[in-house]
Every structure is written in C-alpha cells, then in structure tokens.
Amino acid sequence: MGRGPGVRAASETSIQIDFRYKGVRCRERIALPPTPANLKYAKRLKATIEHEIATGTFEYSKHFPESPRARGIRKGTPLRTALLSYCESLETELQPETVEEYTHDAEIIASGLGKDKTLGELGRQDIRLWVSKLELSKKRIDNLLIPLRGTFARALEDSEIQTNPLEGFRVRRTEQPRETIDPFTPQELAALSAAELGDVWVAWAWTGLRSGELIGLECGDVDVEGARMHVRRAVRVGREKAPKTKSGERTVQLLPAALAAIQNIKGTREAGPVFLNPNTGERWHEDRALARAFRRACTQAKVRYRYPYQLRHTYASMALSSGENPAWAAKQMGHNDLQMFFRVYAKWIAELDPTAGSKMVERFNAVTNGKTEPDPARYCAVLVKSRRRA
Numbered sequence: 001m002g003r004g005p006g007v008r009a010a011s012e013t014s015i016q017i018d019f020r021y022k023g024v025r026c027r028e029r030i031a032l033p034p035t036p037a038n039l040k041y042a043k044r045l046k047a048t049i050e051h052e053i054a055t056g057t058f059e060y061s062k063h064f065p066e067s068p069r070a071r072g073i074r075k076g077t078p079l080r081t082a083l084l085s086y087c088e089s090l091e092t093e094l095q096p097e098t099v100e101e102y103t104h105d106a107e108i109i110a111s112g113l114g115k116d117k118t119l120g121e122l123g124r125q126d127i128r129l130w131v132s133k134l135e136l137s138k139k140r141i142d143n144l145l146i147p148l149r150g151t152f153a154r155a156l157e158d159s160e161i162q163t164n165p166l167e168g169f170r171v172r173r174t175e176q177p178r179e180t181i182d183p184f185t186p187q188e189l190a191a192l193s194a195a196e197l198g199d200v201w202v203a204w205a206w207t208g209l210r211s212g213e214l215i216g217l218e219c220g221d222v223d224v225e226g227a228r229m230h231v232r233r234a235v236r237v238g239r240e241k242a243p244k245t246k247s248g249e250r251t252v253q254l255l256p257a258a259l260a261a262i263q264n265i266k267g268t269r270e271a272g273p274v275f276l277n278p279n280t281g282e283r284w285h286e287d288r289a290l291a292r293a294f295r296r297a298c299t300q301a302k303v304r305y306r307y308p309y310q311l312r313h314t315y316a317s318m319a320l321s322s323g324e325n326p327a328w329a330a331k332q333m334g335h336n337d338l339q340m341f342f343r344v345y346a347k348w349i350a351e352l353d354p355t356a357g358s359k360m361v362e363r364f365n366a367v368t369n370g371k372t373e374p375d376p377a378r379y380c381a382v383l384v385k386s387r388r389r390a
Helices: 036-055 068-072 079-089 096-113 124-132 138-144 146-157 186-193 198-205 211-216 256-266 287-301 309-321 326-333 338-352 358-366 376-389
Strands: 007-011 014-021 024-030 228-231 234-236 239-241 250-253
Touching (some): 096 138, 198 211, 198 256, 198 309, 250 326
Antiparallel strands (some): 234 239
16 A cells, blocks of 8 residues: 555555654644555655744644644643653663763753743743752752753754754853862871771772772772772772773872771782672672761761761872872872862862971071072072162
8 A cells, every 4th residue: 555754554544644743753644545646645745744844834733633733732842751851862872870860860950940841831041040049059050951951952953942042051150169178187087997897988088089989999909019009990880980080090009007908908808899898798889878888987986977078088188288299199089180189179278287388488498508509588689689770
C-alpha cells in the first residue's frame, strides 16, 4: 500500500502523517485510502506542514480541524518533561554522576519555575524573577542553570521555540558569598587523631587531598621509602575517574605525620585501596559516608564540626602560614592556577600571621652590617634626593 518517511497507510481508508511540533511527536490521520496518488499527496502535505513549522506559520486547526490536539495543544513541551529529556540525552556524553547532578538540578528548576509550565510559556522575566529569589552564590546559580540553558538551546534548534529567553542572560550578584576558610588548629588535629579513624583525618590534613582523591588512593600509589605518593585517580559515587584537573595528577611529598598515618592504615598491604570503610572492609563508596564518619569523630574528640573539606584547607593554611613556598603548596594540592590559590588563601593568611613582614625587616636590617648588599635605607634616601632634584 505504499510507505514513506513520516507517511504510512494507517488503514484501508486512512493515511497517517507523523511529524514533530513544539517538541511533541504528532500523529494525525487524513481520511483518504492509501493509493499511490494519495500517498504522494500526503507526503507533499507533510512537507508543507514542516515548512510552516520552520517558518512559524503553522496552524494546527487549519490542517486537522477535528483533531483533539488542535483544540488542546499548548505552547510546547511541559518544562519538567523537557528538562528530564535533555538530561537523559546526555547519558552517552557525560559521566553518570554528572547526569545525576543535572537531573537533580532539573527538578529544582521545574519546581521553582512551575512543572506544568511549557517552554513556550516561559519568558526571560519569569527566569529573572526566580533567580533573584535564590539565596545562592553566582557560581551555584550558573551551574544550576546549565540544564535549563541546554534545554532551551535544543528547543530552539528543533524549532519548538522561536527565541531563547536565556540567550545572553547573565546572573548578577552585588555580593557573592565566598566559601569560609575555617581550618583546624593543631590542638584540634591532635584530638581528632585519637578519635575514630584518627589516622585518616591526620593523613587528610597533612596531604591536602580532595575527598575523591583520598578515596581513590591505592596502596601501590604510596612510595614509603621515597616518602611520596602518586595521585592518579579520584573516586566519585563508586566510579573511578581522572583527577579534577590535569595538574591534579601529581606526585605529593609525604611529610612525616602523613607518612606515619598512611603506614598505620596501610600496614603490610601492597594492593587495594589505602582507605577502607570499616563497616564494609571495602573502599569508601562516596564522600558523604566519609563525612558522616568525620562528624562522629568530631563529636568524640569534642571538636567543633566543620565539613571535611576544611582538612584540605588546613593543609594549605599550615603550609602558607609557616612560610612555605606558595608554588610548592599549590603543586602539592593539585592547583593549576597559582593566582586562584592566592585568591582563596592569601587574605586569610595575612589576617592570621601577626608577624607578616618581619622577614623583610630582618633582611633589610642585616644588609647594613658589613654585607656586600646595598643598604636599602641609604638607597631610599638617595632615591628621594634624586627625585627632589628632578
């Protein structure tokens, strides 16, 4: 009886036309027997419909006046449906945990903007008003909008919407909340070392690893004799992946406290994960379980709880406040941007160290005592005189 793309014989007295309109798959029948001539006509009709959809002139009731869809079709796919469909389409492109995050954010967006609203009904003002009420940082909102931006971009590409309300949309915040650097003191670390899984917290604070890197560390990555370890992987929700950045794959010098803690944990094991969940005897599945264990340790040690990432901050603050080379500390921690490293930690260090600048004073006081280096005070005096003469 004949068959074509999007056109087929539905029965002895009707032909079905299949097309997409505003992201919705539509199947409509026309009351014509599927003869070769009528099938050709149906193909031409489908081509006309698709042209009208592309140019924004399509009227459903004009071609299918009796169709329930002609009376009830709305301006596009429901928002939640479109968001979840977009997230699902990313499963072959992104890691499962990333798709899971996007799907979680998609639910937040749908709840905030209205699950029953459709893409065509959402305007820039709706989104701007919703964003203005969010008590989140600019970075978090930008990340939250990723699935919505992708959904709108795909809808525009599919001609479901004529304009993208998020085109050129920027999140603005007068004051961006920053992460608080709240490291643990030496006394607190000593107390934590005596609590449940104490060696884990000591190793974390004295290596500055990210949580996924800590979970992913293997016994074979640790060179006890050379007092160093190789960070080759991170584990997130049970899945191994590369470290967060290219510089994240690195060799870390193990300071005595870290080396001793890791040796205590590892024992004579030469293979398998270094850090094991005591409840399962296996590698930690994800960092939330590790965080729960850390909360219990803080309670036992009577230490004010901060989330475990502060152990990484503790490493940076100990290194920099002790006068270690910032470039060395950044490399140890896997930072690829020294400027960012300073931006995160420099202000805190200046406030912490009351003797800041003393090394400069000591050095410049010493050069006047018979050394070959020029006296900076005399140099400054000469410089001032020369400027006055000029």
